[in-house]
Amino acid sequence: MSFETTATIASFGGKLLKLAHQAKSTSCQMKLNLYLPPQASASKPAPVLIYLAGLTCTGDNGAEKGFFQAKAAEKGIAVVYPDTSPRGLNIAGEDESYDFGSGAGFYVDATKEPYSKGYKMYSYITSELPKALFAEFKELDGSRVSITGHSMGGHGALTLYLKNPGMYKSVSAFAPITNPVNCPWGQKAFAGYFGEEDKGKWGEHDATELLPKYPGQTDILIDVGTGDNFYKQGQLLPENFEKAAQAAGKGVKVRYQEGYDHSYFFISSFAGEHVEHAAKYLLA
């Protein structure tokens, strides 16, 4: 058993499992939440929606306040809520900023010292975690996986989807950082994880730069609140992503939701619709 189940919690007719496992890519124990809908069984495995959380979050926030379970239970979709970074690597300064280091892995594989040791969330999310989960939980159908996320996790969802054609059946995002090379959060993170010199590497993890290179059509759903302070501060830049989509003829729908902020009150209000979006592809 590669996973330890630290709690099993009934939720919307299914089960929310609190899991922990030793991960090689991140060189530490990783915690996560896994929601198994009531329909899931080894003989009828459920498709999977991965929810990548934003800055400062763990795998708990989405499970407690995102309200994905309600619609996931209805549709028979499992939800995976990973953590947002390695924890406890004892890298000097890793816990000092809310937007860099622990709680802020940005879903990349760091190449710059000292973060290159363990800050490998790209490999963890795209490879190590799903392999381990699908090997152990026969209630999950590893051939049907979609991805979504919030803010930094929205960046993660979009870039992981765009970099790995065929890996995910669909993608959506809540208030995603869509053009990190051009916003303060992304510039700080990429400078710290990749270094200032290798800007080519930065673009490889920028949804707005990746979108035109994606082979084939897309159907990407994005919600952004017009009252979101980080949107107003230019951290999210969904207009840049929309322009790239228009220029490249890609399908991207950005819904500007009147008055909504950046919080889980925003996420929970539209979580059901994002599960529906994934369900269109997962249950097709």
Add this chain to the structure above:
Amino acid sequence: MSFETTATIASFGGKLLKLAHQAKSTSCQMKLNLYLPPQASASKPAPVLIYLAGLTCTGDNGAEKGFFQAKAAEKGIAVVYPDTSPRGLNIAGEDESYDFGSGAGFYVDATKEPYSKGYKMYSYITSELPKALFAEFKELDGSRVSITGHSMGGHGALTLYLKNPGMYKSVSAFAPITNPVNCPWGQKAFAGYFGEEDKGKWGEHDATELLPKYPGQTDILIDVGTGDNFYKQGQLLPENFEKAAQAAGKGVKVRYQEGYDHSYFFISSFAGEHVEHAAKYLLA
């Protein structure tokens, strides 16, 4: 304006207001959350569901993790999330226990010193708060109010309903303390708020003792998780309430939900059905 609005947060098409006001009954500033559904307006005021929270909670917990807003928005029902006690009265020891004093007002008017100064949550919830809210928020219909609650708040919902025929259109509860005079939580609270001597006073705030005296029929919905440790420890005693209902010929439906615990994962799983229960009466 008797209320200060410290935040306005978009949620499920409506607005969640973070409010604060100076309350006479509790001798302090009281905070609360008020959810206004999208349908509410001064010309078409919305009926109101009051959610009383449990031990250690504030008015924030239900609003963040209860998911009442989803169904309330659909039905056009406002939700009031009050705090669970006065705060900051500087009574010696008031912050020392999780189950007595601050965060644990038990929805009674304390008669024993020193808690008789300010620990008047019964008066606050049944009188001062609704009067103030309905005077200020014309989007609320003060003639159509229902009540629900969790654990200590389930005790509050049941007792306030049973002690005030006609005040609330309906009542339901999640894992309520139904027979506080016979459980450790209730005994500790009532001893502290009323004193050991006056046991008659205790019974006036015990749902199982109040139920047979209620004039007329009832339709009370209660959910209790079979995996709830506080249920197993005998803090909730729903069987006693059911027996009293049977003896008195009152309508009480207790649903024992397989495997559910005492947490907000349990509440959120059934919140929609409790809003539906209230809607039957509020929208009749």
